[in-house]
Amino acid sequence: MRIAFIGPPGAGKTTQAEKTSDLLDVPVLTTGNILRDHxxxxxxxxxxxxxxxxxxxxxxxxxxxxxxQQLQEPTYSRGVVFDGYPRTVNQAEHLHDRHPLDVVFLLEVQDHHIIDRINERLICPNCQKSYHLNYNPPKVYGVCDSCGTELTRREDDTQAILEEKIQTYREQTKALMEVYQAYGILQRIQADSDIETTWHQIKKVIQQMQDSQQQG
Ligand SMILES: [Zn+2]
Structure with missing residues (x-):
C-alpha cells in the first residue's frame, strides 16, 4: 500500500504517518530526511x-x-508512507505516473489550531523526532524519548513565517486536493482534535481498504 498525507504545517502529518507505518509495517519516506541523506x-x-x-x-x-531512486530500494517494495511528498502538482503527477498512491489523507485543521500547534511544537535536533507539548509530549519534559537529546523549538516558527506558510499551504493544498480528487483517492480527515481521534478515522479508512482488497 502506498499512502501520502497532505495538510498544513503542524497538522500532525508526521505523527499520523508514523502510526500508519507501524500499523502496516511499511517504512515512512520523509522528503526532508532523504534530501539531507543525499x-x-x-x-x-x-x-x-x-x-x-x-x-x-x-x-x-x-x-x-x-x-x-529511493523507491527502487527493496525496503519500499511492500509499500511506503510519504511524509512531506508530494507537495506540488508536478510532484503528484510525477509520482502518479510511476508509483500511484492508494490513498491520500488530507488533514484538515483551522488556522488558529495550526498556530497553536506549531507554537507548542518541539523537535529533536539529533534524530528529528517531533513532539507537541499538549498533543504528543515527551515522557520527560524537554528531552527526546528516543535518544535523550535536549529538545528545541523549531526556529523557523515565528508568526510572520507561520502566516506565510499557511498562505502557501492554502494555495498548494488546494491544487493537490483537486488532483487527488480527480484520481478518486482523496480522504478528508478532521484533524482538529487530539492525535488519537484523528488516528481513529485514518485507521478506519485503511482497514476498510484492507477488507475490500481481501474480498477482491
Ligand atoms: Zn532524538
Missing part, C-alpha cells in the same frame, strides 16, 4: 546541498529524482 549527490539537476545551503527551494525535478 545532500551531496550529483544529479543532472545539481545537488540538494546547492539549494538547501542557500535557502532556495529545492526544485521538483530534483526531489522527484531522489524519491524515484
Amino acid at each position: 545532500k551531496h549527490e550529483q544529479t543532472r539537476y545539481g545537488t540538494p546541498a546547492e539549494y538547501m545551503e542557500t535557502g532556495r527551494l529545492v526544485p521538483d525535478e530534483l526531489i522527484n529524482h531522489i524519491v524515484d
